[in-house]
Amino acid sequence: MNTNAATSEPAGIAVPREARDRDRRYLFGPFVDFFCLGGVSLLIMPLLLLVPASRYELQFSAFMLLLANFINHPHFAHSYQLFYRGFRSKAFTRELGAGMQARYLFSGIGVPILLAAFFAYCILRGDVKLLGQGGNVMALFVGWHYVKQGYGMLMLDAALKRNFFRETDKKILLVNSYAVWIAAWLGANAYVSSRQMAGLQFYTFDFPQWFVVAAELAALATSAAAAWAIFQHWRSSGSLLVNGVMAYAVSLYAWLLFVRFNPLWIIVVPALHSLQYLIVVWRFELNVGRSEVAHAHTGSTSVLARLLGSELAAHLVLFAVGGLSLGFIGFWGLPMLLNTYMPYDQALFGGALFVFVFWIFINVHHYFIDNVMWRRENPDTRRFLFG
Numbered sequence: 175m176n177t178n179a180a181t182s183e184p185a186g187i188a189v190p191r192e193a194r195d196r197d198r199r200y201l202f203g204p205f206v207d208f209f210c211l212g213g214v215s216l217l218i219m220p221l222l223l224l225v226p227a228s229r230y231e232l233q234f235s236a237f238m239l240l241l242a243n244f245i246n247h248p249h250f251a252h253s254y255q256l257f258y259r260g261f262r263s264k265a266f267t268r269e270l271g272a273g274m275q276a277r278y279l280f281s282g283i284g285v286p287i288l289l290a291a292f293f294a295y296c297i298l299r300g301d302v303k304l305l306g307q308g309g310n311v312m313a314l315f316v317g318w319h320y321v322k323q324g325y326g327m328l329m330l331d332a333a334l335k336r337n338f339f340r341e342t343d344k345k346i347l348l349v350n351s352y353a354v355w356i357a358a359w360l361g362a363n364a365y366v367s368s369r370q371m372a373g374l375q376f377y378t379f380d381f382p383q384w385f386v387v388a389a390e391l392a393a394l395a396t397s398a399a400a401a402w403a404i405f406q407h408w409r410s411s412g413s414l415l416v417n418g419v420m421a422y423a424v425s426l427y428a429w430l431l432f433v434r435f436n437p438l439w440i441i442v443v444p445a446l447h448s449l450q451y452l453i454v455v456w457r458f459e460l461n462v463g464r465s466e467v468a469h470a471h472t473g474s475t476s477v478l479a480r481l482l483g484s485e486l487a488a489h490l491v492l493f494a495v496g497g498l499s500l501g502f503i504g505f506w507g508l509p510m511l512l513n514t515y516m517p518y519d520q521a522l523f524g525g526a527l528f529v530f531v532f533w534i535f536i537n538v539h540h541y542f543i544d545n546v547m548w549r550r551e552n553p554d555t556r557r558f559l560f561g
Contacts, residue, residue, distance in 0.1 A: 234441055245448045323425060325347060337415060428443075463485075478491065505529075
C-alpha cells in the first residue's frame with residue numbers, strides 16, 4: 175500500500191476527491207483545529223481577568239490538578255508511547271539512517287541516564303539548592319518546548335494547506351521563537367526569586383538587569399520581523415494561515431509572556447499546551463490505526479474490537495487507556511511509592527521529593543523525545559501526519 179493509505183477512506187465508501195483534499199487540509203476540521211491549536215486560549219484569557227485570583231487560586235489549582243490527569247499527563251505519556259514503539263529497530267539498526275539512529279539513542283537512552291545521574295548526585299550530596307535549580311532548568315526546557323511546538327504548528331498548518339513559507343521567513347519565525355522564549359525565561363528569573371514545587375524550593379538564577387532588558391528588546395525586534403514575514407506571506411499567497419498563525423502567537427506570547435500578570439493563567443497554560451499537542455498525536459495515531467487495520471492479514475477480531483465495533487476503535491481505546499495509565503504511574507503512582515518506601519532525609523528534602531524529581535524528569539525528557547519524533551526527517555511523521 176502506498177504512503178497515502180493511512181488517510182484513505184475504508185473500502186466501499188466513495189468519497190469525492192475534492193472532499194478528501196479538503197479534509198486533508200486539517201487535522202480534524204477547521205473549528206476543532208482552531209480551538210484545540212490555541213483558539214480556546216482566546217476565550218479563557220479574558221474570562222480569567224475577571225476572576226479575583228487571590229480569592230480562587232486554591233480552588234482553581236485543585237481543579238486544574240485534577241484535570242491534568244486527563245489532559246496534561248496523558249500528553250506526556252503519549253509521547254513515550256509513540257517514541258518507544260519499535261524503539262529497538264529505530265535505535266539499534268540503520269533503518270532510519272545514521273542521523274535519526276543517533277538521535278533516538280541519545281534521547282531514548284542517553285538523556286534519561288544523564289537526568290538520573292543529576293538527581294542521584296543532588297540527593298546523595300544533600301544539595302537542595304542545586305536540585306531546586308533543576309526545577310528552573312525544567313522551566314527553561316518547558317518554554318523552549320512551547321515555542322518550538324508553536325512554530326511547528328504553524329509549519330504543520332502550512333504543510334497541510336500546501337501554503338509553504340520561504341526559507342528566509344521560516345528562519346525569522348524560528349529566531350523570534352527563541353528570542354521570546356529566552357526573554358520570558360530571563361524575565362521570570364528576574365521577577366521571581368524562588369517558589370515552592372512539591373515542598374521544595376524552585377530556585378531561580380540572578381541575571382543582571384541590562385541583560386534581561388536586552389533580551390526583551392531582542393524579542394520585541396524579532397516579533398516585529400516575524401509579524402512582517404507573516405504579513406508578506408499572506409499578501410504573496412493570498413491566504414492567511416489562521417490556525418497556524420494563531421497557534422504560533424498564543425504559544426509564544428499568551429503562554430509565555432502573559433503568565434507574569436495573572437497567577438490563574440499560569441495554572442491553565444499547561445493544559446492548553448497539552449490540548450494543542452494532543453490533537454496532533456491523535457491525528458497521528460488515528461492514521462497509524464488505519465494503516466494497521468489495512469495491513470492486517472487475519473480474519474480474527476479481538477474481544478475489544480467486537481465490543482466496540484471495529485479494530486480501529488479498539489486500537490484507539492487501548493492507546494487512550496495506555497496514556498491515562500502511564501500518566502498516572504509517572505506523575506503519581508511511582509513517585510508516591512518511592513516517597514513511601516525509599517528512605518531519604520525528609521527534614522532536608524520535604525515529604526514529596528520523588529514527585530518533584532519525576533515531574534522535572536518527565537518535563538525535560540519530553541522536550542528531547544519530541545525533538546526526535548516530530549522532525550521532518552522522521553519517516554513516521556511524514557507518513558502518518560502528512561501522508
